[in-house]
Amino acid sequence: MAQVEIRIPNRRDKMSEVGAMVESFVQAQGGSRETVHDLAVVVDEVLNNIIAYGYGPGEIGDILVRVAALDGRIIVDIEDSGHPFDPLTAPAPDLAAPLRERKVGGLGILFVRDLMDDVAYERVAGLNRLRLSKRLPITPPTPG
């Protein structure tokens, strides 16, 4: 099973390293442009949430991101040591509001739910663990 992982501190300036790893892994697994895009967006959203809300001011923590290809799917596991938080219970944004009243709170989670085939949260041994899963479209073999 192909798999890569990276551990970063809860700092925004470290997020792009994770993004680069995810993008190149999904590309190497034959992910389409759309699959690479969707996973990159979703990982950015989840990390941003953890870094913004998972820790107190000045609190330092670890975030582990593991990406694997398994049974025609890309599985991303994101584990953090922050406050217990199930992003799937976050309220949805009001999508009907006009421009001047629109807020984007909850938009990131909406992207996560919509772009992934499956999202599961569990709290294990003092860690938040989020598992994201997306099917790799079956690509026809290249001619020749």
Added chain:
Amino acid sequence: MELVEIRRDPLVIVEPRGRIDTMAAEPFGERLTELIHGGSRHMLIDLQHVIYISSAGFRALLIVGKLAEEVKAKLVLCGLSAEIKRLFEIGTFMDLFTICASREDGMAKAQ
């Protein structure tokens, strides 16, 4: 993300390139806000070289969109890839902005 600006007075075309992720969203939003505060009233944001926009980038666009509405500036978007368009649809942002299929249309609409 890299930000390219092209001036076709009175129009300013802003071309972000790369990823408008959490880190890039702030300078992106700040620059657009600066342009409006600096007097720009005709702006086209061409997203054709953008790989992705995360919700932080949409937040920046919303803030700029509201500001543009307040000062009656024209703000037009173009160059949405199929993947980025999908995010606009999920967030129901399609109706909040003037979105053009081509840069040419966008330039005309932003005049």
